[in-house]
Amino acid sequence: MKKAKLxxxxxxxxxxxxxxxxxxxxxPWWGMRFVAPQYPExxxxxxxxxxxxxxxxxxxxxxxxxxxxxxxxxxxxxxSYLPYIIGALxxxxxxxxxxxxxxxxxxxxxVFAIGGLLGLYDLHRWLVDFGTNLSDDAPIxxxxxxxxxxxxxxxxxxxxxxxxxxxAYMIGAAFFLLILPLWKERKR
Amino acid sequence: MKKKWIxxxxxxxxxxxxxxxxxxxxxxxxxxxxxxxKTNAEKVYVxxxxxxxxxxxxxxxxxxQLFVYGVPSLRRIRTVPVFSLDSATGYGWDEHSKKxxxxxxxxxxxxxxxxxxxxxxxxxxxxxxDVANSRAAVxxxxxxxxxxxxxxxxxxxxxxxxxxxxxxxxxxLPTRFAVPLGNKYESLDDYSTKYRGVMSAVTFxxxxxxxxxxxxxxxxxxxxxxxxxxxxxxKDWAVVTTYNTEEAxxxxxxxxxxEDRDFIVLFNWKELEKMVKEGKYDIVDGQKVIxxxxxxxxxxxxxxxxxxxxxxxxxxGKRFIASGKLAPxxxxxxxxxxxxxxxxxxFAGERNGIPILRYESVMEREVNPxxxxxxxxxxxxxxxxxxxxxxxxSEVVKWDPNTGEVLDRVPVQYSPGHSVAAEGxxxxxxxxxxxxxxxLAKDSYLSVGPSHPESMxxxxxxxxxxxxxxxxxxxxxxxxxxIKADKIKTINVYPKDESNPDAVYNxxxxxxxxxxxxxxxxxxxxxxxxxxxAKAKRPDVIEVNEGDKVxxxxxxxxxxxxxxxxxxxxxxxxxxxxxxGQTNTVEFVADxxxxxxxxxxxxxxxxxxxxxGYLLVKPKx
Numbered sequence: 006m007k008k009a010k011l012x013x014x015x016x017x018x019x020x021x022x023x024x025x026x027x028x029x030x031x032x033p034w035w036g037m038r039f040v041a042p043q044y045p046e047x048x049x050x051x052x053x054x055x056x057x058x059x060x061x062x063x064x065x066x067x068x069x070x071x072x073x074x075x076x077x078x079x080x081x082x083x084x085s086y087l088p089y090i091i092g093a094l095x096x097x098x099x100x101x102x103x104x105x106x107x108x109x110x111x112x113x114x115x116v117f118a119i120g121g122l123l124g125l126y127d128l129h130r131w132l133v134d135f136g137t138n139l140s141d142d143a144p145i146x147x148x149x150x151x152x153x154x155x156x157x158x159x160x161x162x163x164x165x166x167x168x169x170x171x172x173a174y175m176i177g178a179a180f181f182l183l184i185l186p187l188w189k190e191r192k193r
Numbered sequence: 194m195k196k197k198w199i200x201x202x203x204x205x206x207x208x209x210x211x212x213x214x215x216x217x218x219x220x221x222x223x224x225x226x227x228x229x230x231k232t233n234a235e236k237v238y239v240x241x242x243x244x245x246x247x248x249x250x251x252x253x254x255x256x257x258q259l260f261v262y263g264v265p266s267l268r269r270i271r272t273v274p275v276f277s278l279d280s281a282t283g284y285g286w287d288e289h290s291k292k293x294x295x296x297x298x299x300x301x302x303x304x305x306x307x308x309x310x311x312x313x314x315x316x317x318x319x320x321x322x323d324v325a326n327s328r329a330a331v332x333x334x335x336x337x338x339x340x341x342x343x344x345x346x347x348x349x350x351x352x353x354x355x356x357x358x359x360x361x362x363x364x365x366l367p368t369r370f371a372v373p374l375g376n377k378y379e380s381l382d383d384y385s386t387k388y389r390g391v392m393s394a395v396t397f398x399x400x401x402x403x404x405x406x407x408x409x410x411x412x413x414x415x416x417x418x419x420x421x422x423x424x425x426x427x428k429d430w431a432v433v434t435t436y437n438t439e440e441a442x443x444x445x446x447x448x449x450x451x452e453d454r455d456f457i458v459l460f461n462w463k464e465l466e467k468m469v470k471e472g473k474y475d476i477v478d479g480q481k482v483i484x485x486x487x488x489x490x491x492x493x494x495x496x497x498x499x500x501x502x503x504x505x506x507x508x509x510g511k512r513f514i515a516s517g518k519l520a521p522x523x524x525x526x527x528x529x530x531x532x533x534x535x536x537x538x539x540f541a542g543e544r545n546g547i548p549i550l551r552y553e554s555v556m557e558r559e560v561n562p563x564x565x566x567x568x569x570x571x572x573x574x575x576x577x578x579x580x581x582x583x584x585x586x587s588e589v590v591k592w593d594p595n596t597g598e599v600l601d602r603v604p605v606q607y608s609p610g611h612s613v614a615a616e617g618x619x620x621x622x623x624x625x626x627x628x629x630x631x632x633l634a635k636d637s638y639l640s641v642g643p644s645h646p647e648s649m650x651x652x653x654x655x656x657x658x659x660x661x662x663x664x665x666x667x668x669x670x671x672x673x674x675x676i677k678a679d680k681i682k683t684i685n686v687y688p689k690d691e692s693n694p695d696a697v698y699n700x701x702x703x704x705x706x707x708x709x710x711x712x713x714x715x716x717x718x719x720x721x722x723x724x725x726x727a728k729a730k731r732p733d734v735i736e737v738n739e740g741d742k743v744x745x746x747x748x749x750x751x752x753x754x755x756x757x758x759x760x761x762x763x764x765x766x767x768x769x770x771x772x773x774g775q776t777n778t779v780e781f782v783a784d785x786x787x788x789x790x791x792x793x794x795x796x797x798x799x800x801x802x803x804x805x806g807y808l809l810v811k812p813k814x
Binding site for chain 2: 060062063066067070144
């Protein structure tokens with residue numbers, strides 16, 4: 006069988022996908038917003054592939070009341086290697102695009118999809134870890150809880166809202182840009 | 194055919210016109226949303242979520258404090274301690290404020306003045322003076338806290354200060370009481386020769402946030418009442434009113450009111466500055482002092498109706514207006530005329546070695562509103578119109594400085610001292626609002642017994658003057674400053690200062706260090722605990738020996754808006770505040786053996802009540 010060669014337009018689209026993937030490193034991927042009667046302006050945890058932003062100290066200060074362990078960038082080893090994985094993926098995509106090798110592209114798409122699912126699982130794992138390992142010494146005892154990866158939750162006086170942010174949407178778009186040409190070229 | 198049409202149309206037109214005249218509604222519309230139709234209640238109501246348009250800083254007089262109000266609501270927002278102790282904020286107990294107060298427990302805060310850039314308020318700093326203990330202070334408006342206080346030698350009671358030059362080059366502190374230089378003992382029989390009314394020129398170093406006396410002027414032994422700096426064409430000049438040019442030494446009520454004329458001191462601070470640079474001064478009590486009878490130039494006297502109070506420069510800087518107090522008239526003087534008279538050396542002799550300008554050659558007009566008595570102080574609006582408080586006839590009179598015409602007047606309750614208009618002493622007043630600072634409230638509010646509050650009244654000056662709000666105020670506003678709210682840029686949390694050796698930003702670093710009989714606590718406050726020694730069995734306990742000198746350096750690591758903690762020790766008579774992110778120090782000698790609970794005084798959280806600890810003082814063996 007002759008090696009399937011991708012068209013030039015596909016190569017361009019895949020290149021765009023690679024650029025989007027690389028650029029997503031500079032945008033927040035995920036966040037959680039805390040709103041309470043005395044915090045109408047909201048407190049934020051904003052997660053980038055390599056750092057945390059937002060009102061981390063204040064949220065840690067408040068979380069100690071329910072016995073949650075404090076978190077910081079050091080708590081999450083992913084933040085130190087995630088940028089390299091994503092960067093590498095972007096470069097591979099670019100190389101494969103111009104090798105115009107369909108099989109390699111399909112392989113990368115599979116890696117991409119698995120990586121994405123692993124990422125979601127990892128996030129969920131941390132949410133379970135922080136929400137359920139509450140200290141027995143806490144002044145306010147609450148039932149262990151798992152904040153959703155996406156959507157609303159209520160803890161004491163706070164309503165939290167988890168959401169995907171710019172970087173995640175860019176990754177979503179990048180993935181879509183990979184599927185699109187594969188779908189178009191499925192008959193070849 | 195054509196004519197028929199014309200007559201038909203014109204007939205129709207006449208009919209429409211007639212019906213319009215008879216049935217048309219030409220009465221003024223009653224729109225519901227324009228400013229003019231607002232009721233007084235709507236004009237002053239600021240609903241939750243909205244903020245006032247202006248900040249009003251009212252001097253707190255002998256409370257030694259500064260009162261911050263919002264305009265138009267006239268809601269009191271905050272009391273800022275300046276010259277007096279204030280346990281609510283720990284002011285006077287923490288090391289910084291204790292040192293600044295220098296052992297004084299009260300002050301008499303008279304005239305607050307904003308820092309200026311090109312004659313406009315820049316919203317960065319506010320200066321204030323203490324008539325009681327001859328001090329000057331500067332507040333940083335990022336935090337609304339006092340940064341520096343200086344004690345001014347050779348002078349006693351800077352009443353008519355502070356006033357600031359157009360670019361905050363100087364703030365001047367003329368004095369109400371004449372005293373001998375160095376406050377030495379001198380017989381009152383030698384009043385005219387040995388006493389002086391010393392005026393101080395103070396500079397502010399913004400970087401170091403320190404006040405500094407640049408030089409002083411040994412003016413004659415008179416009382417200096419109020420003052421204002423020039424603007425635009427008169428920006429290098431300033432004017433100060435005087436009374437007791439009689440040089441009376443007793444019963445001033447009678448004896449300082451004898452002469453028909455007192456003076457306005459007109460001086461050029463650029464010239465005085467030059468004289469100091471050229472070494473034309475004597476050193477007295479460590480200060481560079483200019484003696485006007487020896488070092489001539491730069492200072493002139495303008496005769497004015499006796500015992501004037503306010504003297505205010507018009508926004509265009511062309512005129513200065515003296516308020517008669519005892520004389521029922523306002524005198525409008527011209528800077529241009531004064532400059533010409535000085536140039537032509539058109540003097541009517543000298544007094545105490547200072548040249549006197551002729552009244553007629555400087556005066557532009559006398560304004561005498563009918564039955565208006567006791568003019569004290571003048572403010573201006575956006576059109577340059579003048580508003581003068583009448584203490585005795587209890588009213589505010591609006592008049593035109595260009596023509597002397599009286600335009601409007603409104604009664605106030607009762608006896609206004611000063612008034613303050615929106616940015617009313619800058620080169621571009623805003624108009625809109627004027628607050629009358631009334632000395633008497635009498636029956637205005639619910640009675641609280643014989644001691645009464647003072648009263649502030651908000652007057653809408655956008656059209657015909659009308660009092661639209663009244664608010665009681667603690668003793669005692671003398672003067673105020675009203676600034677557009679968006680000019681003031683505050684911070685909510687102190688920035689981290691990693692170079693501060695007393696600060697602890699990580700709770701694990703909290704520690705207690707002993708050096709001989711000194712104990713240094715480097716602690717933190719957070720919702721809802723103190724940590725003085727992170728490694729101790731009980732991190733919220735300070736244990737010392739009787740007689741130890743204890744320094745508690747406390748950092749509030751809750752870097753969150755409005756989470757202020759307090760730190761008080763039972764029976765040790767001390768309490769300090771740590772604002773979000775701030776590091777503060779309190780120092781005391783543990784001279785009482787025993788057990789003393791420590792607690793957070795500023796309500797911080799649901800577990801505020803639990804935010805406690807102990808000071809254990811081991812008795813001497």
